[in-house]
Amino acid sequence: MNCFKLGQIKYSIIFKRLALAILGLLFTLYLSNASFLAHPIGTQPVLVAHRGLAQDFERTGLTNETCTAAHMLPTPHEYLENTIASMQAAFAYGADFVEFDIHPTTDGHFAVFHDWTVDCRTNGTGITREHTLASLQSLDIGYGYTSDGGNTYPFRGKGVGLMPSLDEVFTTFPTRNLIINIKSNDPREGELLAEQLALLSPDRQKQIMVYGGELPVNVIRERFPLIQTLWIRRLKQCLVRYVALGWTGHVPATCERSMLMIPINYTSWLWGWPNRFLQRMAGVDTNVFLLANYQGEGFSQGIDDIESIRELPDNYSGGIWTDRIDLVGSAIKMDTTE
Template sequence: MNKKLKYAAAAIAVLGAAIYLNNTNHLAAHQEGKPVLLAHRGIAQRFDERELKNDTCTAARMLPSSHHYLENTIESMRASLAAGADVVELDVHPTTDGEFAVFHDWTLDCRTDGRGVTREHSMAYLKKLDIGHGYTADGGKTFPFRGKGIGLMPTLTEVLATFPRQRLLINVKGRDPSEGEKLAAVLDKLPAERRAQIMVYGGDEPVEIVRQRLPDVRTISRATIKSCLLGYIGYGWSGVVPKACHNAMVMLPINVAPWMWGWPHRFLNRMKAANSEVFVLGPYRGGEFSSGIDTPEQFARLPANYSGGIWTNEIEAIAPLVGK
């Protein structure tokens, strides 16, 4: 072997050793504490998730119910916190009378006795609807929640007033920048210490507005999470954290996590240093992120002594596994 090849081999060996030492967990501090649990939509009625499309009416595919809670309601949020959730996720739509309605669907037809696009109505109208109207687990033979959800659609203002100290994740359902302006105006009225307990995610345009207006609020959108994760896979070995990963809520599918340099402890430490918080989801299967870590089998895929965040639809099942 000539000298040039020897030098090249030595340089490669040194670089490899440096990358290893910079990313090995043997030299990384472990963040103590139990995982942070995020309850997606509070405690909700589950549904058959096979072959879902954007316009699938999930209320019509409800699985046999084990509880009486309806998603995105004050009661379901309160129950999820009591069950061990540290953070509650909720969905919001602007209304024609200046409020934000807490409701998941783009339209009212599936889940309620109303009709039309959610944001094209006033909150006064939405308050009159039965949000349990469309739930059925037997193809429409019975509707166990019909008549029980009248007036249960809350406003964002009501949620903030009911849970003044609890951590919240707000999902902006649309992509209109004006939604970001309106939401930023609402959050800007809160004390700085309260805003520090709130995260925002959703459409690229409104989330970017919130990110610009309120730099103390952690945010993430489809574009920024892709930029964050792909950037980190590309050059995170160096210890450099992509800009998109700063001051963010980092949503990380469990099957993508092993690709993160320094996973888990060094990765979590780097995100913490960037003022970001990591939440692991279920497996990414292309096109869409999975909804959550919802079974003991999925939970078992997390590293031992994992202390980051966990996104779940089954807070009642997952909380006992972490001792909450």
């Protein structure tokens, strides 16, 4: 056998060993990220009722200036968003968390209300945070709702005094899981909220999450290690770094102690989705909530229809963010009792 043939055999052996090593590595990575080898983190999905139980609205062509109350869709209930009654109804329909929005008032309180101004939904005018709590609570928060272009206003006169304060929410739901949305990027708002959260016990703080503007939410993050937080830049950093490194099992620090809101159509990029990914996030004290598909334009929204629920992975036990807890809660309960 000549040297040439010996060289061929040698390189063939090296190539085969290298190929086997690469295949072995790939197989190991596959198994380490295989969802089917990881147990679900729970027995059923965790449901978040966005703004409690709210009136639905037409979402086509939405902008930051759209008065959504003027684009109301026929909805089979009479609850108004961000009210005590709507939160109670959401929990009754099976919500594990209720999300709501807050604005500071000129007299040092927080009002629970979504819009930057009161002009759209109420019979008042002006920027929400430029009112006292008493002034805001005197308004009719159902005044502006219409589904027929202004011919009728079915909630006028029914929303007077229904805007709660943050204190009222804490008092009414002393043991319930709550998610607070800070609507501005003013760090002073974080300071004011921190004063109220500091009055709560550590066990109670564990039941609260806070998201919104980076500066005020970061105040909460730095002072309350038991409270999960989120702002948009941190969410992007977490997901981008996980997509790049998650195949190794590494969870980026920007994913830790967070609440992640992820559109369904982004999940195919997540190593180990769903069970392995959810396990990894739970291991760093992070909750994951699914949103409806997002195409990069407009606003993201919750999962609000039964068909989307049925298309979720089998035994999915992460979070579901929804604007229709009356539909989704019933569907989840039916699926888990059958």
